[in-house]
Amino acid sequence: MSDNPYQKPNAFDGKTMLAVVLSVAVIAASFAIQTYFFPPKREPLPAEPTTQQAPAETPGTSFTAAPTIAAGPRAAEVPATVDALEASIEKPSVKTTHELNTDVFTARFTNEGGELVSLKLRKHSDKGGFVDIMLPDEGGTRGFAIAFGDAEAPPYRELMNFKRIDDRTVEFHRAMLVPTPGKAVPSMVTLRKRYTFMSDEYMFRLEIVLENAANEVVPFNKNGMAYTLSFGPGIGPSYDDVSARSDFRKFINLENGKPKEFKPKGGRETIGRRVSWTSIVGKYFELIAIPDATPYAIGFESAMVNQRATKNVLYFTRPVIKAGRQTDSFLFYAGPRTSAELARYDDARKNGFGRSADKLEESLLGGSPLGWLEQILKVALKFFYGIIPNYGVAIILVTLLVKVLTFPLTHKGSEASARMQELQPKMQELQAKYKSNPQKLNAEMAAFYQKEGYNPLAGCLPLLIQFPLFIAMYSLFNTHFDLRGAMFIPGWIPDLSQPESVFNFPMISLVIWKVSAIRLLPMMYLGSQLLYGMFTQTPQTGQNASQMKFMMYGMPLMFFFILYDVPSGLLVYWIASNVLTIGQQVLITDIMKKRKAAKQAVAAADISDAARFVGSKKSKKK
Numbered sequence: 155m156s157d158n159p160y161q162k163p164n165a166f167d168g169k170t171m172l173a174v175v176l177s178v179a180v181i182a183a184s185f186a187i188q189t190y191f192f193p194p195k196r197e198p199l200p201a202e203p204t205t206q207q208a209p210a211e212t213p214g215t216s217f218t219a220a221p222t223i224a225a226g227p228r229a230a231e232v233p234a235t236v237d238a239l240e241a242s243i244e245k246p247s248v249k250t251t252h253e254l255n256t257d258v259f260t261a262r263f264t265n266e267g268g269e270l271v272s273l274k275l276r277k278h279s280d281k282g283g284f285v286d287i288m289l290p291d292e293g294g295t296r297g298f299a300i301a302f303g304d305a306e307a308p309p310y311r312e313l314m315n316f317k318r319i320d321d322r323t324v325e326f327h328r329a330m331l332v333p334t335p336g337k338a339v340p341s342m343v344t345l346r347k348r349y350t351f352m353s354d355e356y357m358f359r360l361e362i363v364l365e366n367a368a369n370e371v372v373p374f375n376k377n378g379m380a381y382t383l384s385f386g387p388g389i390g391p392s393y394d395d396v397s398a399r400s401d402f403r404k405f406i407n408l409e410n411g412k413p414k415e416f417k418p419k420g421g422r423e424t425i426g427r428r429v430s431w432t433s434i435v436g437k438y439f440e441l442i443a444i445p446d447a448t449p450y451a452i453g454f455e456s457a458m459v460n461q462r463a464t465k466n467v468l469y470f471t472r473p474v475i476k477a478g479r480q481t482d483s484f485l486f487y488a489g490p491r492t493s494a495e496l497a498r499y500d501d502a503r504k505n506g507f508g509r510s511a512d513k514l515e516e517s518l519l520g521g522s523p524l525g526w527l528e529q530i531l532k533v534a535l536k537f538f539y540g541i542i543p544n545y546g547v548a549i550i551l552v553t554l555l556v557k558v559l560t561f562p563l564t565h566k567g568s569e570a571s572a573r574m575q576e577l578q579p580k581m582q583e584l585q586a587k588y589k590s591n592p593q594k595l596n597a598e599m600a601a602f603y604q605k606e607g608y609n610p611l612a613g614c615l616p617l618l619i620q621f622p623l624f625i626a627m628y629s630l631f632n633t634h635f636d637l638r639g640a641m642f643i644p645g646w647i648p649d650l651s652q653p654e655s656v657f658n659f660p661m662i663s664l665v666i667w668k669v670s671a672i673r674l675l676p677m678m679y680l681g682s683q684l685l686y687g688m689f690t691q692t693p694q695t696g697q698n699a700s701q702m703k704f705m706m707y708g709m710p711l712m713f714f715f716i717l718y719d720v721p722s723g724l725l726v727y728w729i730a731s732n733v734l735t736i737g738q739q740v741l742i743t744d745i746m747k748k749r750k751a752a753k754q755a756v757a758a759a760d761i762s763d764a765a766r767f768v769g770s771k772k773s774k775k776k
């Protein structure tokens with residue numbers, strides 16, 4: 155080494171070179187020994203991979219199936235990745251059901267797809283139990299099923315994990331592997347179905363959450379559609395062919411602020427226009443669906459057998475999702491068709507969801523111009539029910555009240571009919587005299603009416619005024635919710651909203667009429683209607699006589715068949731109305747006879763006075 159302190163040392167002197175050579179020799183020798191004494195095990199060469207496209211979403215395709223493997227040097231490593239993803243998915247192995255109770259609902263769910271299988275209304279009874287707003291599963295359609303694609307896709311019914319978030323909210327969730335075009339490894343997407351209820355409301359929320367674990371767009375896309383949410387096969391309670399006349403099922407939409415009944419063409423139809431809500435309505439209960447602002451395509455499916463709805467299904471098909479996480483929210487009202495419950499969702503202070511101006515009352519289709527009159531009659535019906543808690547008696551008392559209030563009009567009409575009967579002979583003479591000259595006949599009849607001081611409309615006006623009352627009362631007794639299950643006479647009329655019977659038998663088809671029971675109320679109606687005609691119709695002669703006979707005998711017989719299976723409350727009203735009208739007519743006839751007798755007595759007295767006056771004058775002359 156040089157004594158010069160600034161001279162750089164030689165990095166590769168002889169000692170360093172020797173150390174490097176010895177190290178290389180040792181490493182080479184160790185590799186040779188390891189290879190010779192411990193040779194590695196040879197793995198079989200993998201088969202040559204083939205290039206495939208991602209399988210299309212077809213019926214029966216499972217989203218947990220093995221994904222497509224693309225060709226490449228790392229293809230042999232992909233199955234291990236898929237197995238690891240599949241193994242990481244939390245999933246139950248046993249089918250279970252779960253129940254949630256509120257003040258108004260008993261909801262039962264299955265973890266098979268996280269669907270609602272029963273929704274019983276705890277405040278409304280039906281056939282010994284509670285009304286179930288959901289019909290039993292028929293043909294695979296259940297409450298709030300999810301199908302990935304359009305309505306034709308099979309429902310997703312893998313077993314899902316259950317979580318009770320609180321006493322009002324339950325959630326079902328499940329991760330799934332979804333084949334994704336352009337990717338060798340499938341995407342892991344989590345589906346969540348979250349149901350939220352309120353303690354005392356018939357409205358609940360359903361949230362559909364889809365989330366891609368890779369923070370990429372949720373890869374559900376079948377012809378531009380992500381998924382379809384469906385409700386079916388219809389709403390309860392169930393009813394048979396006999397009671398079809400006393401119940402119904404139909405679709406009603408609220409579009410542009412106005413309700414409109416919708417009848418799907420060909421039994422199934424999809425619309426793409428925006429609706430505020432859509433509904434399946436019955437006579438007493440309904441399900442109303444309020445979607446969020448997503449532009450869903452809404453589908454309707456219905457089927458009828460013997461004029462009875464056997465299927466009413468709603469579909470909401472969502473367009474493709476353009477985000478890695480999407481939450482869609484639906485509100486559903488499932489309960490009674492009453493203004494008291496429906497009106498709550500027009501005032502945010504009266505419901506737990508903060509809803510306002512939903513106009514759910516429009517589902518009642520209460521746009522009738524006689525709605526105000528029906529409301530007045532409903533108040534009267536409830537008033538009498540409060541005095542005597544029997545709706546059959548209340549119906550009779552309301553009918554009596556109406557007859558009392560309209561008595562002056564009825565009296566006037568009866569007097570006009572009696573006056574018409576007196577003038578009938580002279581009118582027939584004019585008709586015979588000018589039968590070939592209609593214009594002259596009309597002129598002579600007008601002059602005759604004026605001379606006699608008679609208005610031919612006087613007898614018709616009271617009937618025209620009472621007609622709106624009849625329509626309003628018919629509508630009230632046919633649809634009033636409180637009449638459902640209301641008993642009138644135990645053992646005979648247990649439910650005023652259903653037809654009564656004294657003997658039931660298998661349905662017999664008589665060509666134009668089907669009968670399955672012997673009913674007394676229709677027979678009582680027929681008898682009362684015939685008596686009504688006898689007491690109220692004015693005798694006619696000539697051509698009018700045959701028409702009057704048809705009105706007196708033919709019309710009641712026709713209505714006997716038409717009204718045979720209607721709700722018994724309607725017939726109680728009609729029979730009571732006929733009986734009261736007959737009694738009213740007897741009273742009016744008696745009053746008119748007394749008035750006529752009094753007039754005749756006065757006229758006789760006048761004649762007698764005149765005769766005495768003439769006689770006295772003659773005697774004075776003598």
